[in-house]
Amino acid sequence: MPKISSKGQNMPASPIRKLVPYAEAAKKRGIKVIHLNIGQPDIKTPRAALDAVKNMDIEVLAYSRTEGSEAYRDKIADYYAKHGIHISASEIIVTTGGSEALSFTMGTILDNGDEIIIPEPFYANYNGFAQANGVNVVPIASSIASNFALPPISEFEKSITPRTKAILICNPGNPTGYLYTHHEIAQLAKLVKKHDLFLVADEVYREFAYDDKQHHSILREPGLEQHAIVVDSVSKRYSMCGARIGCVVSKNPSVIESVLKFAQARLSPPTLAQIASEAALGTPQSYFDEVKQEYVSRRDVLVSELEKIAGIKIARPSGAFYCVAELPIADADHFAQWLLEEFEIEGETVMVAPAGGFYATPELGKNQIRIAYVLKNEVLKRAVHILKEGLKQYAESGN
DSSP states (O other): OOOOOHHHHHOOOOTTTTTHHHHHHHHHTTOEEEEOSSOOOOSOOOHHHHHHHHTOOOSSOOOOOTTOOHHHHHHHHHHHHHTTOOOOGGGEEEESHHHHHHHHHHHHHOOTTOEEEEEESOOTHHHHHHHHTTOEEEEEEOOGGGTTOOOOHHHHHHHOOTTEEEEEEESSOTTTOOOOOHHHHHHHHHHHHHHTOEEEEEOTTTTOBOTTOOOOOGGGSTTOTTTEEEEEESTTTTTOGGGOOEEEEOSOHHHHHHHHHHHHHTOOOOHHHHHHHHHHTTOOHHHHHHHHHHHHHHHHHHHHHHTTSTTOEEOOOSBTTEEEEEOSSSOHHHHHHHHHHTOOBTTEEEEOEEGGGGOSSTTTTTTEEEEEOOSOHHHHHHHHHHHHHHHHHHHHTTO
C-alpha cells in the first residue's frame, strides 16, 4: 500500500473540530449540544453584504484578479486609513480567508527548517500552517495568572537562533482574548528590528477591544515598515465566516511580490465573496458599537458564572470573544469527550475546546479549555450550569 507523506502524517488535528464525531453521535441520541467550542458568531451578517450578492447583475462569474479586485483593495485601504493606518491597494493581497493569508505568509518568509516564535497558547491552526510549510514553531509560554500577557521579552531574546526568521502574534488573541498593550507591541518592534526579523500579526479581531482599551496595530509602529506583515479577515468582523475572504498587508514590496506568486498558483479569490466583502466595508460604526456591547455583556455573564465554580481559574479577556478557563481536572480532552458521551442534564450537554491543542509545548494546557462566548446570555448561563454539574459528576465518578 502506498504511504502518505510524513508531513501528512504529522499534520495536527484541530482541537476545535476533533470532537465533532462525538457531538454528532450525541445529537443522534437526542441530546442537545450547546456549542462553546467554535468561534462562529450568531451576530447577523450586515444586510448590505448579503444584498450585494443577491442584487448583482453579473452574467458570467469570471476569475477576479489574483491580488483581489482593485475596487475592493481600494476600499480596504480606506478602511485602514480610518484606523490611522496608511497603506495603498498595491500593499494588499486578497486571500481565501485569513487561513490562506497565514499560509502564504509563512511560505513567503520561512524556508524548510526555519523557526517562527509564537507566544502560546495560540490559534491551533498555526501549528498546521507551520507543518505544511516545513517550519518549526518555537513557543514562548504565557500564563493564565497574568491573563496571558506577553511573556518577558528576555524569553524571546533567548529563543532567537540563526534559523529564527519571524515572530507571530494574534492580537487580540485566540484562544486567550488577550489584547496587547502598546508597550508590548513596541517591545516586539524593537526586538525584530534588532535581530532583523519579521513581525507577523493576526489582527482579525481588531474591532473587538473592550473596557475602553485600544487595539494597537503593528502597521502603526514607526520604523517597522519592512518588518511588519498583517493578516486580516472579514470572518469575525462582519460575522462572515463562510465568505472565506482575508488579506495580507505589508509595506515590504518583496513580501507582497512573493505572496502574489503564491496567490497566482491558486488563481484568484472567490468573486462573489469579494462583492459581499466590499459591500460590508460600508457597515456603519453603530453596527460595531452594538456588537461590542453585546460581546462585553456576554463576557461579563460568562466570567461571572464561571467564577461561581469551585476550583476554576479564569483569564479575563479584553478582546475577541474567547475565554480560557483552567478546570480542577487532570485531562480536559478526556473530560470534553466524557461530556459528549456520558453526561447530560435534561437532554442537554456542552461541547468545549480542550486547550492543550492550542499549545506547542507538550503537557501545557492539559487542564484548560477554551470557551467561545458567541451565544446569547441565557444560553451561556445554561451552558455554565451544565459545565458545573458535569465537573461535579466527573469528579464523583472517579475521573
